[in-house]
Amino acid sequence: MLSHSKLGFGLMRLPKDENGVIDQTQVQTMVDLFMHNGFTYFDTAYAYAGSENAIREALVKRYPRDTFTLADKLPAWKLKGPEDVERVFQESMEAAGVDYFDFYLLHSVEEKHLPTYEKYNTFDFLKEMKAKGKIRHIGFSYHDGPELLEQILTRHPELEFVQLQLNYLDWENEVIQAKRNYEAARRFGKPVVVMEPIKGGTLAVLPPEAEAIRKQTIPHTTPSSLALRFLAEKEGVMTILSGMSNGEQMKENTATMRNASPLTETESKAVAAITRSILSADTIPCTKCRYCVAGCPMHIAIPDLFTAYNSQRLYGEHARYQTYYNKFSSLGNPASACVACGQCEGVCPQHLSIVSLLKTVSEAFDH
Structure with missing residues (x-):
């Protein structure tokens, strides 16, 4: 599979100004910092309003095409007829300003969306676009259980990778089933792209009790670096996407991932204690995808x-x-x-x- 960087820049939560408009100047600064640190994987989607246009201006127009990799996604909920499949794909290519995507995914393939993807023959469409050179690698993002994941991978061996929600807070979660989905993907030998490694920012600023555990046991770490390193050591993890929304987050995450070391035994025990502490609070596990x-x-x-x-x-x-x-x-x-x-x-x-x-x-x- 195409060479790429372990840290990916997820474009779902780009910085915005006071009017809710994407701050293009700040995006450009973040792209430059990301590229300068040797990272090259960018992840956008048709459903991420404005992000395809933003990355065209900040990245595609300013860097040689062979110096970065770009992933995009086809959303089932925008498909009302078979003609929409190619229309949405072409609109994404035009918005991003590219003539091919390095990685292209069916967005959120799960029980409620899978019938739409099958009805409109999107799996065949992806293979066709790959054959024509408009897609280099095909895959899908996923928010369901391991049983359906295995069914999809069995029926569609042509899919080369899977994007999963993985983080230490969701690792044993009975709804998200992060660990079981990861293990299912590995049984099929599929590389994994990680989304929500910091769970929408939840693991970047820990609640007081959890933060106290971190400071008392592993004060040399930061909350975000701990979350990223928990995943970086997992076998088969291809890229970890972080939806960074300002320059400080970019600086911290690139510094962490340049030389991401495995968690020590002390750090692993601290992660377990932090997880227990956070899950003891009755909160809503929303990741702010909107x-x-x-x-x-x-x-x-x-x-x-x-x-x-x-x-x-x-x-x-x-x-x-x-x-x-x-x-x-x-x-x-x-x-x-x-x-x-x-x-x-x-x-x-x-x-x-x-x-x-x-x-x-x-x-x-x-x-």
Whole structure:
């Protein structure tokens, strides 16, 4: 498979200005820092609004095509007919400004999306585009269980790699099933691209009790470096994607991954203790992918309201969390405005019971 770097730049959470527009200047600075440190793997998607255009300007137009690798994804939820498959693919190529993708994935292949991918013959389409040289390597991202993963890999041996949500907090999670999915991919000999290694930032700023464990036992580490190194040592891990959204995150992660050493026994024990500590708190495991937001008929900023709730659960009641909640409620609607249509639950990669959770959040903040 094509040579690439162990750290990948995930483009789902690019920095934005106060108006919610991608900060192109900051993106360009981050791309330069990433490339300067010898890392070359960039991951975008048709569903990551504006990211394909942003990477065209910051990377594709400024660096020789053979100095970087670019991954993109085809989303089932944008396909309404067979003609949409090629249309979406071509739109992605034009937006990114390339004539081929190094890696191209079916986005979030799981039970609810797999029928769409099969109905519109997307697996054959990927093979056709690879034969034509428009795709170098084909694969898929995945948010379901190991049983279905093995079925897909059995039926489609042509798929060369799989992108999985892996991090130490989800490693034994019965819903995410990170470890079992990783083991399934390895049984089929498929390289693994890791997404959500820091779980949407959850593992970058640890709650007080978990942070105290880190400081007392392994003060030489940082929370983010610990999360990345936990995965870097796993056999078959091809690239670890980090959705970095500012220059400081980029500097820390590139420094970590330039010479990522395996966890020591002390560090592994600390990870286990930190995991137990975090999971003992009753929080919502939202990774802020924002897939739920676009289709919400009430325009509720669901991930942001969940952030307010989680912050209050982890750090105790404080006026700033109510202020944060009020800010994002005013931009759309509060949690109490939910009409229980279920659209959000149909697209959530974490399989959260969002309708019920919004009621819980409403009880905490809608006074």
